[in-house]
Amino acid sequence: MKIPGLAVLAPLGFCLLQFACGAQPKAPGADVLLITIDTLRADYIHAYGFPLEITPSIDALAARGVLFENAIAAATLTAPAHASIMTSRYVREHSVGSRNGDTRLEGLPTLAERFAEAGYETAAFISNVVLRRRMGLDRGFATYDDELPASEQNRDRYFERPAEATARQALTWMADQAGNQPVFLWLHLQDPHGPYSAPAPWSGRIDRVALAMRGELGVLNQNSGRAGIPFYQAQEGLRDPARYAALYAEEIQYADHWVGQVISAMEKRSGARGSVILLTADHGESLGENGWFFQHGQSTAPELARVPFIVAAPGLERGRIRGPVSHVDVAPTLLALAGLPGLPDASGRPLRAQLLGEESPEDRLVFCDTDGESAAYGSESWTRIVGSTLSDRPETPPRPIQSESALLSAEGIWLPGELDSQAMDALAEYIEGRAALVAAGPMAPEHIEELRALGYGAPLEDYDEEPTRSGPPAPEPHAGS
Numbered sequence: 392m393k394i395p396g397l398a399v400l401a402p403l404g405f406c407l408l409q410f411a412c413g414a415q416p417k418a419p420g421a422d423v424l425l426i427t428i429d430t431l432r433a434d435y436i437h438a439y440g441f442p443l444e445i446t447p448s449i450d451a452l453a454a455r456g457v458l459f460e461n462a463i464a465a466a467t468l469t470a471p472a473h474a475s476i477m478t479s480r481y482v483r484e485h486s487v488g489s490r491n492g493d494t495r496l497e498g499l500p501t502l503a504e505r506f507a508e509a510g511y512e513t514a515a516f517i518s519n520v521v522l523r524r525r526m527g528l529d530r531g532f533a534t535y536d537d538e539l540p541a542s543e544q545n546r547d548r549y550f551e552r553p554a555e556a557t558a559r560q561a562l563t564w565m566a567d568q569a570g571n572q573p574v575f576l577w578l579h580l581q582d583p584h585g586p587y588s589a590p591a592p593w594s595g596r597i598d599r600v601a602l603a604m605r606g607e608l609g610v611l612n613q614n615s616g617r618a619g620i621p622f623y624q625a626q627e628g629l630r631d632p633a634r635y636a637a638l639y640a641e642e643i644q645y646a647d648h649w650v651g652q653v654i655s656a657m658e659k660r661s662g663a664r665g666s667v668i669l670l671t672a673d674h675g676e677s678l679g680e681n682g683w684f685f686q687h688g689q690s691t692a693p694e695l696a697r698v699p700f701i702v703a704a705p706g707l708e709r710g711r712i713r714g715p716v717s718h719v720d721v722a723p724t725l726l727a728l729a730g731l732p733g734l735p736d737a738s739g740r741p742l743r744a745q746l747l748g749e750e751s752p753e754d755r756l757v758f759c760d761t762d763g764e765s766a767a768y769g770s771e772s773w774t775r776i777v778g779s780t781l782s783d784r785p786e787t788p789p790r791p792i793q794s795e796s797a798l799l800s801a802e803g804i805w806l807p808g809e810l811d812s813q814a815m816d817a818l819a820e821y822i823e824g825r826a827a828l829v830a831a832g833p834m835a836p837e838h839i840e841e842l843r844a845l846g847y848g849a850p851l852e853d854y855d856e857e858p859t860r861s862g863p864p865a866p867e868p869h870a871g872s
C-alpha cells in the first residue's frame with residue numbers, strides 16, 4: 392500500500408508501512424553511517440512536524456527512508472544514551488548506568504567491535520566531552536577522533552567541537568578510505584546542545600519560535616533550568632524564551648547542513664554497494680514544558696525522551712512506522728541491515744523485517760531512565776516511577792517514590808491518565824530484574840588522573856545543580872525561586 396505524503400498517522404497499535412514489501416537490501420558489504428545529534432528533539436525536525444523547513448538534509452533522508460514516529464531514548468543524558476546505542480542494553484544493563492561522565496562502558500560487546508570483526512574500517516568523530524575515549528565508547532573503533540578544540544561559551548571546562556569541524560574530519564577520513572573495504576562511520580554532532588550559538592551564516596535566521604510560556608525569564612545561578620534560564624545557557628541581555636527556542640532551531644539548521652554533507656559524501660563513496668544510514672539523537676531538550684527550560688536529564692518526560700529515528704538503506708522504500716522503538720534497537724538493526732549477526736543478549740530488536748514490511752511493528756513497551764527516574768513508553772503512553780534510584784549511586788538523596796501515567800492526545804498533548812498497570816508491572820520487573828546486572832563501572836584511577844590533567848576538578852554532568860563558576864551573567868530573581 393502506498394500513501395502519499397508524510398503526515399498520515401496509523402491507527403493505534405498497527406503498522407503503517409508505506410512501501411512495497413519484498414525488496415532486499417544489497418548488504419552485506421554496504422557502508423554503514425550512524426549519525427547521532429546531541430539534544431535534538433524529534434518535533435524540531437520538519438519531517439516530524441516542525442513548521443519551519445530547517446532540516447532539509449534530515450527531511451531528504453526521511454523522504455527516501457523509513458521514519459519511526461515514536462522513538463524513545465534509553466536515557467535523557469548523553470553518555471548513558473550513547474552506551475545504550477552502542478551495546479543494545481538499557482541503562483540499567485550497562486556499566487555507565489545513569490551517570491554522565493564519571494563511569495566507563497566496560498564488559499559488553501559493542502556495535503563497533505562487531506563491525507571491526509566483520510572486516511569493516513571503523514571510525515568515530517564525536518563532539519561532546521562526555522563521549523571522549525576515556526568513557527569507553529571507543530572500543531572497536533580503529534579511529535576515534537575526540538579532539539575538542541573549544542570550550543562552551545559559559546563553562547570553561549566543557550569542551551566541544553562545532554559541526555563543521557567534526558564533519559570535515561569525517562569527510563577527510565572518508566576520502567582517505569581508498570580501499571574496497573566497507574566502512575562503519577559514527578558521526579556525533581553537538582550543536583543543538585546549549586549554549587545555543589550557531590555560527591554565521593546560520594545565526595540570525597530565525598526570529599522567534601513561539602512557546603507556551605510568554606514573557607521574560609530570569610537567569611539562574613545554576614544549571615537546573617527550573618523556572619529560569621540555566622546559567623550555562625545565558626545569552627547576554629536575552630530573556631525571551633521564544634528567542635532561545637529560535638537560537639536552538641538555528642543550531643539544528645546548522646547541524647543539518649553538515650549532516651547533509653556527510654551523507655552525500657558517504658553515498659558517493661558507497662556507489663553501487665550502497666550505504667545503510669541511521670540518524671537519531673541521544674535525547675531531547677526541555678523548552679518550557681512543566682516549567683523546565685533549555686536543559687535535559689532532569690526527567691524522562693516526552694520532550695526529553697522522544698528522538699528522531701530514521702533509517703535509509705538499499706532496498707528500503709519511503710515509509711513511516713508508528714513504533715515504539717528505542718535506542719537499544721539501533722545496533723541490532725544496523726547489524727541486520729549489514730547482514731551481520733547481532734550482539735549477544737541484546738535488549739533491542741533488529742527492525743529489519745519491519746523496515747522491509749515483512750513483519751508488523753510490535754506493540755511493546757520500551758524503557759527510558761535518568762538518575763532517580765525510570766519510564767516505560769508505548770507508542771502513545773508514558774508511565775514513570777520517580778524515586779527509582781539506581782543502586783550504584785548511594786550518594787543521591789532518595790526521592791519519594793511516585794508513579795504516574797500519561798496518554799498522548801490527538802492534538803499531540805500529553806494528558807494525565809489512569810495509572811497503567813501493565814506498564815507499572817513491566818517497569819517493576821525492569822527495575823528489579825536489571826538492578827543486579829548493573830556492574831557499576833567507576834572510572835579507573837588513571838582516567839581520573841587524565842581528567843585532572845585536563846583541568847577537570849570534578850566529574851562532568853549535563854545536569855548539574857551546582858554553580859559551575861562565578862561571574863557573569865549576573866543571577867536574577869525568577870519565578871518560583
Ligand SMILES: [Zn+2]
Binds near residue numbers: 468469
Ligand atoms: Zn547529549
